[in-house]
Amino acid sequence: MAQLPTSLVFTIRRSEAELVAPAKATPREYKLLSDIDDQQSLRFQIPVIQFYRCNPCMQGKDPARVIKDALAQTLVFYYPLAGRLREGRNRKLAVDCTGEGALFIEAEADVKLEQFGDALQPPFPCFDELLYNVPGSEGMLNCPLLLIQVTRLKCGGFIFAIRLNHVLADGAGMIQFMSAMAEMSRGAIAPSIPPKWERHLLDARDPPRISFTHREYDEVEGTIILSENMVQRSFFFGPKEVSTLRKLLPHHLRKCSKFDILASCLWRCRTIAIKPDPDEEVRLLCVVNVRSKLNPPSPSGFYGNAIVFSAAITTARKLCQNPLGYAVELVKQAKESVTEEYVKSAADFMVIKGKRLHYTMVRSCVISDVTRVAFVDVDFGWGKAVYGGLAKAGIGAIPGALSFLVASKNKNGEAGTLMLICLTAPAMERFSKELDNMSKEQPADEMGKSVSISSTL
Template sequence: MASLPSSLVFTVRRCQPELVAPAKATPYEFRQLSDIDDQEGLRFQMLGLQFYRYDPSMQGRDPVHVIREAIAQTLVFYYPFAGRLREGPNRKLAVECTAEGIMFIEADADITLKQFGDNLQPPFPCLEELLYNVPGSEGILNCPLLLIQVTRLQCGGFIFALRLNHTMSDAAGLVQFMTAVGEIARGATFPTVQPVWQRELLNARDPLRVTCPHREYEEVENTKGTIIPPDDMVLRSFFFLPTEVSAIRRFVPQYLSKCSTFEVLTACLWRCRTIALQKDPNEEVRVLCVVNARSKFNPPLPVGYYGNALAYPVAVTTAGRLCNNPLGYALELVRKAKADVTEEHMRSLAALMVIKGRPHFTVVNSYVMSDLTRAGFREVDFGWGKAAYGGPAKGRVVASYYIPFRDNRGEDGIVVPVCLPAVAMEKFIKELDAMLNADEELIRVHSSTKYILSAL
């Protein structure tokens, strides 16, 4: 179930990075980001990888040329991506639409897709070669908002690697842009879904009103060194087939049987991870569930909106209660947290960002879970068909992603990258395996509804 890090080594030959500007003239203007976009927790670079197989029907067509030209055409519609981010008073971010362009790298690798192995999933070997960090380009302000590297493989396949300034878009917005590039690469003259800016829809109300609790943004002191240090970290991906999800569901009480796969996996992984990290039983621990709030609005946000429409609803308890209670306890907390996201929650959150100076969500003893199973990365098609893998390039220390994946037997499941210190990773695997292979007596105890309740 756990994939081992690869020792594969290969050489990538890169051309000089270049700027790809919109193919036609675009408006010069300043466009403000929303009060959800410019929070501190989104001021980082999001990394993605797409692997594409050789397609005989595309013989003679160069993916580098096709994609570079399609990007230039797509930027006519998504011209803010070709600009640069500026920071104004009160840390407010805006895009100066300069049409300078996105950064693009053409590359070739002396390797075939088959050599990556049957199971394409993080961690990927030589990632820094497949997505080169051009010196001076990685800043949040005054730098290219997108960096794309297309690397040809010896087999005729290719890798599309991308780095996005997360303040510009969430996963749904990024996939919308990538899908547009794919449509134009395949011959369309304009995207099926027209981009919508309208970031003012997620700005704070006037007067400012915080009407909901937002414990995900509480200021928590790191008194026990509980932000996991990067030293001795291990990244493993875990592949959950429906059979593994069903094995975990055996622990779910009957009255929670309608819970989603995201909810049951999140409860399970949060609990196993906390046990593995051996926290003080009295320490507060949190799980933050990334929720796409587009549909929570009435009317919903317009189709084509490509800004961040994210919330981070949080479940809070103590390590002791989480680890000593059955799985149903964690599951109830996760379900309740997700249900907190409403239109009013988002309006309140926007106000909180303005009042508090656009803070970062709480990192101390937090675990962030993001469901990308319906985001659509795998479906992005530049003419060579769907991606063999599409999604995050790597896991993060405090976050895991749920990535849809089809294994070499054609079975569909969910890949979850997990990052932990080496000793904790061993404990995590042991704890997870114990749940997957539990006998009926252990399941009976765990599916009990007698919990030590959380007062937090």
């Protein structure tokens, strides 16, 4: 049984999870991951959820059957996803293309889509029911790389949930695979964008040479706070909310990107919420898509991890006592530091250090912008998703570290951005208060100063 915030109670009946193999024979081979792919930072699962309305044009068609068949056909082209991860010398990862298949679950819920509420957004209290964690399936090695659950709803709509091992793909790669499945569901015989492995493009050079400091991987002394009492929340930023924050910036920064504003806002409010020592360093790690930064750019169809981390670093005191523009400057500098040479240096860094590294976890906040990853456009034949995107924040090795920006709409149909964040309950309350306080700050004057009524460290 699962219970929604509206006290709606419903039952889900699930079939046993089964392995769906490629519809045709596929090559049996070993395929090495890149030196960006197999870093420790990416060794976790990415969960995505999609909600679909009933479509009278699809009367008599079972979404679970349609999608299951499409999965088998798509795995012919994306056959590494039907294999299993193996670990070699120096923790180097490779896919053993065994063709064993991906996990698939068929389910049915006695609830209608409209009963989930006007504005679908994380957290979904019933998520563990909508994407069942099959025992033994969540490991890194020798486990299925992909898990899909399709849950039919009482109204004729359905929910599609998917979990993919991050070392195989980033957000852009994941949406490429999902879009290929959707094309197969609608009758295509091959994906419109043929998948390309090409992981060598993001391998270290020979010989490797580090040309940047890569402070995103600093070894920092301190305690990593682990808590099971974590709270998930989404905060909606429409044009009005973004405009209010933009007015807090000095005039020379007001044309900065929406990401710069929201990332800086999250970093500042979150730092106040977690109450670090004022003189300790705090970090915002931006996840940067580097496809266009490579020369030549990564080929169309590449679905591996074409991402690096870049670090904005300051003390908690400076971050929280300065206006928002201070954080925006740091975020812009961190993003602009990512060049093709930076990407190559990051891959070299992994190899020279002789271990698969994890980004700095002490007093770090990581933010990934997936607003341009068009999850809602994935159409299995029933039309676009009502909500499509990341299912929750806080995933990865450290609960609460990773936040997302996701494209969404509010209950009035206004397009905007959801900020998905995970914190302990007390810290979440303080975070929410600081966001509210920031909206009450006075606009910046010509000198770039603003009057803040928010609490500081």
